[in-house]
Amino acid sequence: GAGVSQSPSNKVTEKGKDVELRCDPISGHTALYWYRQSLGQGLEFLIYFQGNSAPDKSGLPSDRFSAERTGGSVSTLTIQRTQQEDSAVYLCASSPTGGGGANEQYFGPGTRLTVT
Amino acid sequence: GNSVTQMEGPVTLSEEAFLTINCTYTATGYPSLFWYVQYPGEGLQLLLKATKADDKGSNKGFEATYRKETTSFHLEKGSVQVSDSAVYFCALSSSAGGTSYGKLTFGQGTILTVHP
Numbered sequence: 001g002a003g004v005s006q007s008p009s010n011k012v013t014e015k016g017k018d019v020e021l022r023c024d025p026i027s028g029h030t031a032l033y034w035y036r037q038s039l040g041q042g043l044e045f046l047i048y049f050q051g052n053s054a055p056d057k058s059g060l061p062s063d064r065f066s067a068e069r070t071g072g073s074v075s076t077l078t079i080q081r082t083q084q085e086d087s088a089v090y091l092c093a094s095s096p097t098g099g100g101g102a103n104e105q106y107f108g109p110g111t112r113l114t115v116t
Numbered sequence: 117g118n119s120v121t122q123m124e125g126p127v128t129l130s131e132e133a134f135l136t137i138n139c140t141y142t143a144t145g146y147p148s149l150f151w152y153v154q155y156p157g158e159g160l161q162l163l164l165k166a167t168k169a170d171d172k173g174s175n176k177g178f179e180a181t182y183r184k185e186t187t188s189f190h191l192e193k194g195s196v197q198v199s200d201s202a203v204y205f206c207a208l209s210s211s212a213g214g215t216s217y218g219k220l221t222f223g224q225g226t227i228l229t230v231h232p
Contacts, residue, residue: 048219105220
């Protein structure tokens with residue numbers, strides 16, 4: 001079956017511009033996570049959705065970052081006024097049930113964001 | 117808070133050598149522990165997991181045992197192959213409940229290169 005998909009796969013943007021990153025989770029998965037993978041910081045959690053609500057936004061690095069999820073499916077991560085330190089690979093993952101600790105998370109291929 | 121520490125890499129081995137990648141963790145409660153692998157050009161995928169003390173996770177010849185007394189989850193393989201070349205991430209998921217349930221905390225990753 002279809003896995004987690006993300007778009008675009010690569011995004012180059014100028015400093016100060018806004019970007020939107022999209023994640024399509026596996027159908028029926030209620031939990032959705034965003035992570036960021038960068039050279040300096042490794043893999044960091046950004047935000048967790050259960051259905052359409054985001055009970056854990058603790059990893060968002062600043063108020064320039066926001067995310068939403070609609071219809072319990074697609075999620076969009078928006079970065080406003082991008083900075084060079086936002087350059088990273090943004091990963092989305094989904095999990096079949098309510099974020100249970102032992103449940104496997106299925107990762108998408110990521111969006112590589114480069115801010116020039 | 118939760119944290120995961122992996123042995124520093126990169127690790128370079130000859131085919132059929134024995135592999136150990138050390139992983140230790142700090143967490144409240146009783147976390148679930150995971151090893152994820154990222155093959156070149158591919159997304160993160162689950163390699164194995166263990167959900168309680170003394171559990172042994174295994175897959176593709178890899179294994180790791182959840183050691184609560186030493187807070188460790190070392191990855192081992194008796195005979196590595198060239199196809200095992202990848203980046204390996206140790207991770208934990210908190211079992212403390214609440215809004216962080218299921219969020220993964222990752223180690224910094226270990227690059228493994230296996231030569232013929």
